[in-house]
Amino acid sequence: MTxxxxxxxxxxFAGILQALQLVQSTAYGKPYDVGAFQASLSSLLTIDAASVEEVYGGVDGVRNGLRALQAQLAAGxxxxxxxxxxxVVTLLHLERKLSKRSDLLDSLRDGIERVQGQLEHFDIAHPNVQANLADIYSNTISTLQPRIMVKGEPDRLADPAVANQIRALLLAAMRSAVLWRQCGGTRLGLVFGRHKLAQAAAALAQGK
Known part of the structure; x- marks a missing residue:
């Protein structure tokens, strides 16, 4: 990554917000953009991408996230x-803890490599793939405190398939959080540089 x-x-950061918005839609049973869903999950598999754009399959892969970024950070x-x-606050806190745990990072990478092999037989959105991604999340990030407590419709959250999808998306959100940090992102920079970040998102959304 350069x-x-x-x-x-x-x-x-758009990747973070897009994945978390998809978590919300899944938890509340709201319609969501299937293309955005696939782009977010697919970002987990591009471990050694040459660029940030490549992680998401291009700017279009996080277009919903770019809109969310503007809504969250731009004054209006x-x-x-x-x-x-x-x-977001909890996720970024967990990312700092994760970065200090080489054992969990190794487990994450091993798990993702196994899922990559699984894609020879299944699509990224297949329930079996989501179940494996959910297991990776449960065995790594979910062992850290504080855990991300997802709100939603209780009946949906009790559904194992829905729970797997949510955990897979949280894993995708964490992948983007790690990427954001690798790109020089910091919580302090987020506070004081929010307008610049929102402006960059607006330019990207407009194809500039």
Whole structure:
């Protein structure tokens, strides 16, 4: 991975928000963009990508996330999604803990490599693949504190297939959080550089 520009940080942070928005849609049973869903899950498999864009299959892969980034960070009439903000704060906190655990990072990489082999037989959105991604999340990130407590419809959250999808998407969100950090992203920079990040997202969304 090369470069640590605002553009690359915007793409990675858009990846975080897109995956977390998909978590919300899944938890509440709302319709979601299938293309965005596949792009978010597929980002888990591009471990050694040459660029941030390549991780998501191009800018279009995180277009929904870029819109979410603008809504969350740009000052305006639209208030940020408080639930989404809580997920982001917890995720970034967990990412710092994860970065210090070489054992968990090794387990993550091994698990992802196994899933890559599974894709010779199944699509990324197949329930079997999602179940394996969910297991990776449960055995690694979910062992760290605090755990991300997902809100939604209780009956849906109790459904194993829905739970697997949510955990797979949380794993995708964490992948983007790691990428954001690799691109030079910091929590302090997020606080003081939010407008620049939102501007970069707007330019990307407009194809600039």
């Amino acid at each position: 470069g640590k520009t605002e553009r690359e940080r915007a793409l990675a 009439r639209q208030k940020p999604d408080a639930e989404l903000s809580r997920y």
